[in-house]
Amino acid sequence: MKNLAVLHAAQLVTLAGPARPRIGPEMNELGILLHGGLLVRDGVIVATGASDDIERTAPRDAEFVDAGERVVLPGFVDAHTHPVFAGDRVEEFEQRARGATYEEIAASGGGIRSTVRKTRAASEDELRQRALKHARWFLQCGTTTVEAKSGYGLSVEDELKMLRVVRDLNALTPLELVPTFLGAHAVPEEHAGSPARYVDLVINEMLPQVAAKNLAENCDIFCEQGYFNIEMSRSILNAAKARGLDLRLHADQLTNSGAAILAAELSARTADHLELTEDDGIAAMQRAKVQPVLLPGSVYALGKTRYPRARGMIGAGLAVVLATDFNPGSSPTPSIPMVLSLAATQMKMTPAEGVTAATINAAYSLRRGRKLGSLEAGKCANFAIFDCEDYREIACYFGIPQTHSVYVRGERVFPA
Amino acid sequence: MKNLAVLHAAQLVTLAGPARPRIGPEMNELGILLHGGLLVRDGVIVATGASDDIERTAPRDAEFVDAGERVVLPGFVDAHTHPVFAGDRVEEFEQRARGATYEEIAASGGGIRSTVRKTRAASEDELRQRALKHARWFLQCGTTTVEAKSGYGLSVEDELKMLRVVRDLNALTPLELVPTFLGAHAVPEEHAGSPARYVDLVINEMLPQVAAKNLAENCDIFCEQGYFNIEMSRSILNAAKARGLDLRLHADQLTNSGAAILAAELSARTADHLELTEDDGIAAMQRAKVQPVLLPGSVYALGKTRYPRARGMIGAGLAVVLATDFNPGSSPTPSIPMVLSLAATQMKMTPAEGVTAATINAAYSLRRGRKLGSLEAGKCANFAIFDCEDYREIACYFGIPQTHSVYVRGERVFPA
Numbered sequence: 050m051k052n053l054a055v056l057h058a059a060q061l062v063t064l065a066g067p068a069r070p071r072i073g074p075e076m077n078e079l080g081i082l083l084h085g086g087l088l089v090r091d092g093v094i095v096a097t098g099a100s101d102d103i104e105r106t107a108p109r110d111a112e113f114v115d116a117g118e119r120v121v122l123p124g125f126v127d128a129h130t131h132p133v134f135a136g137d138r139v140e141e142f143e144q145r146a147r148g149a150t151y152e153e154i155a156a157s158g159g160g161i162r163s164t165v166r167k168t169r170a171a172s173e174d175e176l177r178q179r180a181l182k183h184a185r186w187f188l189q190c191g192t193t194t195v196e197a198k199s200g201y202g203l204s205v206e207d208e209l210k211m212l213r214v215v216r217d218l219n220a221l222t223p224l225e226l227v228p229t230f231l232g233a234h235a236v237p238e239e240h241a242g243s244p245a246r247y248v249d250l251v252i253n254e255m256l257p258q259v260a261a262k263n264l265a266e267n268c269d270i271f272c273e274q275g276y277f278n279i280e281m282s283r284s285i286l287n288a289a290k291a292r293g294l295d296l297r298l299h300a301d302q303l304t305n306s307g308a309a310i311l312a313a314e315l316s317a318r319t320a321d322h323l324e325l326t327e328d329d330g331i332a333a334m335q336r337a338k339v340q341p342v343l344l345p346g347s348v349y350a351l352g353k354t355r356y357p358r359a360r361g362m363i364g365a366g367l368a369v370v371l372a373t374d375f376n377p378g379s380s381p382t383p384s385i386p387m388v389l390s391l392a393a394t395q396m397k398m399t400p401a402e403g404v405t406a407a408t409i410n411a412a413y414s415l416r417r418g419r420k421l422g423s424l425e426a427g428k429c430a431n432f433a434i435f436d437c438e439d440y441r442e443i444a445c446y447f448g449i450p451q452t453h454s455v456y457v458r459g460e461r462v463f464p465a
Numbered sequence: 466m467k468n469l470a471v472l473h474a475a476q477l478v479t480l481a482g483p484a485r486p487r488i489g490p491e492m493n494e495l496g497i498l499l500h501g502g503l504l505v506r507d508g509v510i511v512a513t514g515a516s517d518d519i520e521r522t523a524p525r526d527a528e529f530v531d532a533g534e535r536v537v538l539p540g541f542v543d544a545h546t547h548p549v550f551a552g553d554r555v556e557e558f559e560q561r562a563r564g565a566t567y568e569e570i571a572a573s574g575g576g577i578r579s580t581v582r583k584t585r586a587a588s589e590d591e592l593r594q595r596a597l598k599h600a601r602w603f604l605q606c607g608t609t610t611v612e613a614k615s616g617y618g619l620s621v622e623d624e625l626k627m628l629r630v631v632r633d634l635n636a637l638t639p640l641e642l643v644p645t646f647l648g649a650h651a652v653p654e655e656h657a658g659s660p661a662r663y664v665d666l667v668i669n670e671m672l673p674q675v676a677a678k679n680l681a682e683n684c685d686i687f688c689e690q691g692y693f694n695i696e697m698s699r700s701i702l703n704a705a706k707a708r709g710l711d712l713r714l715h716a717d718q719l720t721n722s723g724a725a726i727l728a729a730e731l732s733a734r735t736a737d738h739l740e741l742t743e744d745d746g747i748a749a750m751q752r753a754k755v756q757p758v759l760l761p762g763s764v765y766a767l768g769k770t771r772y773p774r775a776r777g778m779i780g781a782g783l784a785v786v787l788a789t790d791f792n793p794g795s796s797p798t799p800s801i802p803m804v805l806s807l808a809a810t811q812m813k814m815t816p817a818e819g820v821t822a823a824t825i826n827a828a829y830s831l832r833r834g835r836k837l838g839s840l841e842a843g844k845c846a847n848f849a850i851f852d853c854e855d856y857r858e859i860a861c862y863f864g865i866p867q868t869h870s871v872y873v874r875g876e877r878v879f880p881a
Contacts, residue, residue: 139857143816146809186865350863352810354770387864393562394768400559441555447766448803449602450865 052111061085064423070368092458124193124431126411129372136167191433200234313337344374345391389444468527477501480839486784508874540609540847542827545788552583607849616650646681729753760790761807805860
């Protein structure tokens, strides 16, 4: 039995509250304990309270962590990432700086397809080593759980390869990765003339193997003009649902294709992006309790100015989630603090709404709300200490994550 | 005599070139040495070249630094910062997230005036301690020189106090701070009814003491509606020039007030911000060789969308500089890598133009172009190693400075 007591938090941001995602004004309620502390046994939180009380009641053999009047938060849960890939896309980054659009680059063989070529060519070990670097970045930014998508393989073998890498990473890094099958991320070059055949491949070859080998908890799809239309998306997602996978969608990013409404029709767990979703999509998601996963990093990185309508979604009672969309092309940031800055400055979310969206709401979107996303008795002792006195500084000062240290199940994982 | 050899840089980004600021297409010429190395003697660069050559010719007693196939750049020069202040402005950050504008917050006693109240109340030691935290942030982001403004004192005693703090910091941190007197940052509350009297105070009491005590190299002013108009700015800057100070201006940030044209008239070294500067201002600056200092962090942080016209300025042959504008309110970032990201994604500057703007061009804007801003024989051995293989990754991956280590005059200063 190992006991750990965290003392002297200027703010212990607990997110304590009802055992469900937070909506509307609840998103501003962070359950902050001033001068707070935390007691952990065998990686699980057993108590939160005033630092003095925690110190007094801690077992004699407890190890003490002095938070030094800093801010303590639950580890961030990043509910939309693409952390496994080979190569980079700095050439395209420069092309965009020189004026090319994301769509133009994709049409000329760049974008997702460029990463697919490099990822197919890479060995599992190369992919693991590179992803381990990304895992260290996530931890350095205070993130302890990420949803991790495949989608740069786009063949049976390469999609399975990516999902095996995600599985293996869980043993190699303290970061928890939640696997999502995204075979329908793009139509690969060899099927460019016959997208329907590729949809068949996804449904009849990839999905059965992914499910049989238990390599994914979720199925995602890029429902977008030039990628997968509504009908194709519906077929793939229905097939995934039949195999017991939870559904997530890349929805309404580049055009308002009706994907948010499809997400509601299929009772998807999340619809992600939503830059162009209008009132009807928001209403449909509200009725079906689909959680929106907003990804302002990709709007920013693509030099666009239309951000998703976060205020409208919060106003409509949606349990909004924020995530990085970490990937080498359209959103090259692993930093939830950066996303909190974007949410506040570009989408007018309060810092508290941002924190709720990137912790407890994100945890529920991954079916981990009972275990992660808040600092409450019975939950995993995943937490991050930030070098500031007010949690709002994490969103205010941008470009430099103010992470002091990070713990997963009561063990310090950053600095390593 | 101490010798240091830096070996195995995947890219040694030298910025070698003519001994003057870079303009037009020159801004894309970084003088990159692949598999490069660097020889340093007593803190000064004595040679750059192929890593193998450097290794072979290094003195036997040289200390070796293995860059490990990472990218090596000159330390960034951040030519516009406000690093000395007390308190923070997270309340206003939240107000802006809730929809208030910067101008509304300033009109209700917030903004600069709020930081002035806290800075006046703080002791020199408190200000030094807080600024030392900011100095560590700058170094962590790869910045080794910052221009540092006063301007949160706004009384004779408090402006002198701030400039003494800047002077003392130079002895306390390896970061080099270049002092700028910004008494005319705002009209303080006690002079709100009589701005002309405050202008008198700046000219007849502050400036003589600042100059006599040799506490500043530059004089800056916030030339803006509601702050200091063109006539007031002209009087103050002429008085500063007469006392031997170089001139810099906060120009055309919130309105196009003609401040860029004033900068040209007075042969100011820089005009900063320039969000609203039009063709006539750009042409005037070109004729007078005024360097524009662009501060995209403040556009971003204030949630605005009109960035300065970087492409027009580069096209007109201006020697563009990029800086953070680090301050607690309108640009809370110490990160030049973040500014390079903003420059590429929001202002369509190439990563190379960004690097030039934040190194050699910035150094010239502070009269340090012969000593800083490039890796060439005879210059200070101030350099940063970034954990990537291509310098463009520094601008591409945002929210997390990829700094591996930082050296000032050949001594490692980060990690400390």
